[in-house]
Amino acid sequence: xxxxxxxxxxxxxxxxxxxxxxxxxxxxxxxxxxxxxxxxxxxxxxxxxxxxxxxxxxxxxxxxxxxxxxxxxxxxxxxxxxxxxxxxxxxxxxxxxxxxxxxxxxxxxxxxxxxxxxxxxxxxxxxxxxxxxxxxxxxxxxxxxxxxxxxxxxxxxxxxxxxxxxxxxxxxxxxxxxxxxxxxxxxxxxxxxxxxxxxxxxxxxxxxxxxxxxxxxxxxxxxxxxxxxxxxxxxxxxxxxxxxxxxxxxxxxxxxxxxxxxxxxxxxxxxxxxxxxxxxxxxxxxxxxxxxxxxxxxxxxxxxxxxxxxxxxxxxxxxxxxxxxxxxxxxxxxxxxxxxxxxxxxxxxxxxxxxxxxxxxxxxxxxxxxxxxxxxxxxxxxxxxxxxxxxxxxxxxxxxxxxxxxxxxxxxxxxxxxxxxxxxxxxxxxxxxxxxxxxxxxxxxxxxxxxxxxxxxxxxxxxxxxxxx
Amino acid sequence: xxxxxxxxxxxxxxxxxxxxxxxxxxxxxxxxxxxxxxxxxxxxxxxxxxxxxxxxxxxxxxxxxxxxxxxxxxxxxxxxxxxxxxxxxxxxxxxxxxxxxxxxxxxxxxxxxxxxxxxxxxxxxxxxxxxxxxxxxxxxxxxxxxxxxxxxxxxxxxxxxxxxxxxxxxxxxxxxxxxxxxxxxxxxxxxxxxxxxxxxxxxxxxxxxxxxxxxxxxxxxxxxxxxxxxxxxxxxxxxxxxxxxxxxxxxxxxxxxxxxxxxxxxxxxxxxxxxxxxxxxxxxxxxxxxxxxxxxxxxxxxxxxxxxxxxxxxxxxxxxxxxxxxxxxxxxxxxxxxxxxxxxxxxxxxxxxxxxxxxxxxxxxxxxxxxxxxxxxxxxxxxxxxxxxxxxxxxxxxxxxxxxxxxxxxxxxxxxxxxxxxxxxxxxxxxxxxxxxxxxxxxxxxxxxxxxxxxxxxxxxxxxxxxxx
Numbered sequence: 001x002x003x004x005x006x007x008x009x010x011x012x013x014x015x016x017x018x019x020x021x022x023x024x025x026x027x028x029x030x031x032x033x034x035x036x037x038x039x040x041x042x043x044x045x046x047x048x049x050x051x052x053x054x055x056x057x058x059x060x061x062x063x064x065x066x067x068x069x070x071x072x073x074x075x076x077x078x079x080x081x082x083x084x085x086x087x088x089x090x091x092x093x094x095x096x097x098x099x100x101x102x103x104x105x106x107x108x109x110x111x112x113x114x115x116x117x118x119x120x121x122x123x124x125x126x127x128x129x130x131x132x133x134x135x136x137x138x139x140x141x142x143x144x145x146x147x148x149x150x151x152x153x154x155x156x157x158x159x160x161x162x163x164x165x166x167x168x169x170x171x172x173x174x175x176x177x178x179x180x181x182x183x184x185x186x187x188x189x190x191x192x193x194x195x196x197x198x199x200x201x202x203x204x205x206x207x208x209x210x211x212x213x214x215x216x217x218x219x220x221x222x223x224x225x226x227x228x229x230x231x232x233x234x235x236x237x238x239x240x241x242x243x244x245x246x247x248x249x250x251x252x253x254x255x256x257x258x259x260x261x262x263x264x265x266x267x268x269x270x271x272x273x274x275x276x277x278x279x280x281x282x283x284x285x286x287x288x289x290x291x292x293x294x295x296x297x298x299x300x301x302x303x304x305x306x307x308x309x310x311x312x313x314x315x316x317x318x319x320x321x322x323x324x325x326x327x328x329x330x331x332x333x334x335x336x337x338x339x340x341x342x343x344x345x346x347x348x349x350x351x352x353x354x355x356x357x358x359x360x361x362x363x364x365x366x367x368x369x370x371x372x373x374x375x376x377x378x379x380x381x382x383x384x385x386x387x388x389x390x391x392x393x394x395x396x397x398x399x400x401x402x403x404x405x406x407x408x409x410x411x412x413x414x415x416x417x418x419x420x421x422x423x424x425x426x427x428x429x430x431x432x433x434x435x436x437x438x439x440x441x442x443x444x445x446x447x448x449x450x451x452x453x454x455x456x457x458x459x460x461x462x463x464x465x466x467x468x469x
Numbered sequence: 470x471x472x473x474x475x476x477x478x479x480x481x482x483x484x485x486x487x488x489x490x491x492x493x494x495x496x497x498x499x500x501x502x503x504x505x506x507x508x509x510x511x512x513x514x515x516x517x518x519x520x521x522x523x524x525x526x527x528x529x530x531x532x533x534x535x536x537x538x539x540x541x542x543x544x545x546x547x548x549x550x551x552x553x554x555x556x557x558x559x560x561x562x563x564x565x566x567x568x569x570x571x572x573x574x575x576x577x578x579x580x581x582x583x584x585x586x587x588x589x590x591x592x593x594x595x596x597x598x599x600x601x602x603x604x605x606x607x608x609x610x611x612x613x614x615x616x617x618x619x620x621x622x623x624x625x626x627x628x629x630x631x632x633x634x635x636x637x638x639x640x641x642x643x644x645x646x647x648x649x650x651x652x653x654x655x656x657x658x659x660x661x662x663x664x665x666x667x668x669x670x671x672x673x674x675x676x677x678x679x680x681x682x683x684x685x686x687x688x689x690x691x692x693x694x695x696x697x698x699x700x701x702x703x704x705x706x707x708x709x710x711x712x713x714x715x716x717x718x719x720x721x722x723x724x725x726x727x728x729x730x731x732x733x734x735x736x737x738x739x740x741x742x743x744x745x746x747x748x749x750x751x752x753x754x755x756x757x758x759x760x761x762x763x764x765x766x767x768x769x770x771x772x773x774x775x776x777x778x779x780x781x782x783x784x785x786x787x788x789x790x791x792x793x794x795x796x797x798x799x800x801x802x803x804x805x806x807x808x809x810x811x812x813x814x815x816x817x818x819x820x821x822x823x824x825x826x827x828x829x830x831x832x833x834x835x836x837x838x839x840x841x842x843x844x845x846x847x848x849x850x851x852x853x854x855x856x857x858x859x860x861x862x863x864x865x866x867x868x869x870x871x872x873x874x875x876x877x878x879x880x881x882x883x884x885x886x887x888x889x890x891x892x893x894x895x896x897x898x899x900x901x902x903x904x905x906x907x908x909x910x911x912x913x914x915x916x917x918x919x920x921x922x923x924x925x926x927x928x929x930x931x932x933x934x935x936x937x938x
Contacts, residue, residue, distance in 0.1 A: 068537050088631075103655060143660060144609055155623065157627060165634070182568055187571065
């Protein structure tokens with residue numbers, strides 16, 4: 001049974017997308033002729049990639065199904081077969097957009113401040129340099145950083161597609177983002193190599209104001225890059241949840257970036273470049289993700305595949321690491337971090353872990369309920385006690401038989417926990433709940449970042465008036 | 470019927486590969502501790518990627534078949550089903566190696582000449598700069614160029630895998646390399662932007678010694694990048710031919726690079742960096758291609774897929790364009806250029822073009838013969854005359870019925886032409902013949918480049934003694 005939806009755009013959709021794309025292209029042309037404001041160009045690119053990704057996802061459905069990239073949606077009464085791995089389409093459109101964006105990002109440096117042609121390093125005659133005239137140098141370092149971010153994203157997309165195709169084992173999968181992180185870390189090592197971090201005030205008497213972490217800093221960055229993609233891949237299993245959580249995180253990161261670029265912030269702020277860089281990566285990401293969400297939200301017409309989860313997580317890792325705000329980034333991952341910690345007993349096989357832990361669809365009621373692990377043999381006394389305690393704390397639901405033996409316990413994911421708390425609900429209401437949780441936790445995270453961080457760091461690097469403005 | 474070969478390494482193979490990899494790794498460790506000679510590191514990397522690619526190709530066979538990445542070898546009596554798209558494995562191993570190689574390529578610049586830590590641009594205090602001390606700057610431009618080459622290769626690998634999976638139409642396929650070329654051209658535009666070319670001596674009175682081609686130069690580079698991958702993809706269809714021709718071209722390019730780096734050449738030669746860059750890309754390519762050839766040579770255990778052809782062609786385009794020797798590169802593509810020109814009547818549908826034009830296997834004799842296009846209706850008089858003339862020149866073989874009407878004509882590929890000339894032969898002999906043609910034409914091309922080019926250009930840029938050495 002194949003999907004019953006049409007695989008072409010309706011006339012109304014076509015017109016809307018054409019008008020959107022046309023408007024964005026004309027903005028883009030104006031930008032390039034004018035003073036090349038890269039942020040406006042980036043917004044225009046986001047509109048264009050939305051239109052392209054939206055159309056491609058619709059058109060490519062049958063092609064993907066024919067190529068065997070398909071899956072069954074088990075949480076629907078008729079279990080329809082729909083295209084899988086559509087995140088790869090988004091990722092490719094996104095990557096091409098980011099490549100085409102390069103001249104816009106560096107327009108000012110190419111045309112306005114240098115001679116506009118020839119080797120960018122030889123923009124002035126030697127005597128000018130010797131007489132001390134201010135020399136605008138092309139920001140090779142920033143370009144290398146941008147390119148290394150792109151390389152990492154491409155790497156993870158290639159490996160993600162391989163994962164979706166070849167069905168790689170769980171313990172190998174976890175390391176895919178590590179390979180994706182390598183280009184970024186290596187270019188960071190070669191081109192920047194800054195491994196000093198600011199020490200929190202309470203520790204400064206012991207460590208000094210700044211400490212050089214050396215290779216530990218690379219290990220930390222690698223850990224962030226491994227965590228983000230896997231964390232998003234782990235909070236999955238119902239329609240739209242992967243894309244929706246990624247969109248919330250992206251939008252909150254954009255809000256955080258805007259804090260540094262808004263007119264109320266003193267300019268030029270030392271972190272301006274980092275946050276512009278972050279916006280260049282995030283705005284088109286929002287574009288392609290929205291296009292995907294239209295097709296992936298309940299009831300899903302397409303699945304996103306592991307490719308999307310890895311890709312989304314790596315976009316966040318890239319902006320967090322290369323933009324130097326990885327701690328802020330992690331504050332936006334609170335639900336994912338909780339989900340990971342909550343899952344550890346199953347990940348480390350203290351409690352049996354079935355291959356899929358997604359909520360269970362009840363065909364009679366049409367509602368989702370928490371899925372369970374069955375205990376054919378009784379758990380060890382220690383684990384039984386642990387489960388009992390968690391049950392008392394309402395962090396897990398266990399079912400016992402008449403002998404008082406544990407028959408089953410709910411799987412340890414945040415989705416199942418929510419269903420334990422709130423009772424069975426429809427799939428889209430569960431997805432909306434998770435969006436709500438993500439938004440609330442994210443806003444809390446940003447509050448911690450910009451208010452409470454002053455308790456342990458000498459200054460918020462967004463502090464107003466530092467420059468006397 | 471599945472492949473009957475084992476999918477694990479024999480004990481002998483395992484030992485050999487382990488010894489090779491071990492030796493290379495120890496060379497690598499020594500290189501990094503010593504003065505970081507990047508060329509030796511690159512050779513060591515080539516050995517390592519050979520061992521990894523060889524093992525992975527062997528191990529992943531069943532996984533690929535299970536995932537549906539398989540094809541039938543029609544030129545064998547039993548038409549065995551073997552894994553397809555194995556070129557993707559090579560490409561991924563290659564790309565990771567090139568990423569890991571980055572610190573080696575820039576070792577001298579990181580450690581020996583700068584302070585070895587901290588931001589690479591701030592290696593000396595301001596007063597040192599002002600007092601005019603020689604400042605070694607990190608070669609950001611070279612790094613950006615290297616990264617853009619990697620981006621282009623990753624792009625084409627992603628799109629090539631998409632092509633192999635989704636079975637994209639011929640007229641869309643041709644443009645895949647164009648997308649692959651974009652990162653390279655955009656970074657070239659942003660970071661270098663040199664579009665001047667040296668004018669051949671006979672034209673210098675009219676055009677001056679150097680002419681600025683402007684955007685035409687980008688069109689030229691784009692054309693090279695579109696041509697190379699498609700040209701290799703077009704000369705395909707028998708066991709081992711795609712990999713073998715790529716290996717011959719790569720080895721001849723390496724020979725050409727060595728001409729610029731050999732002790733007899735004055736040092737520092739202005740093109741030294743370009744040719745080192747080329748070697749860094751080509752040596753590991755030879756490593757992975759050799760590993761693939763062991764499995765893809767007659768009788769093939771695996772197919773390479775379009776991914777390999779695009780990938781190989783793009784490696785050549787990257788080194789030719791970013792190393793500034795694209796004219797030399799094209800001289801090594803003589804058989805491919807001939808094959809393309811010879812095919813044009815079928816490509817432009819003047820003569821009907823069946824989907825596959827590979828030589829036909831005769832199960833009785835076990836030999837390959839030229840495949841044919843059938844003419845159910847007679848061709849137009851013009852085309853009939855053309856075919857007649859080509860037949861007289863022995864450039865095509867036509868068969869007529871008793872009424873003197875053309876019944877069939879051989880397909881216009883260099884493989885079929887060779888079979889027309891030499892008669893039916895075994896598949897491996899045909900592949901060896903093509904290797905021979907490629908070697909002879911390539912050596913001729915290099916001879917033209919280094920001897921005859923002096924007739925139209927003022928100097929071979931490899932001329933000895935220019936610097937008075």
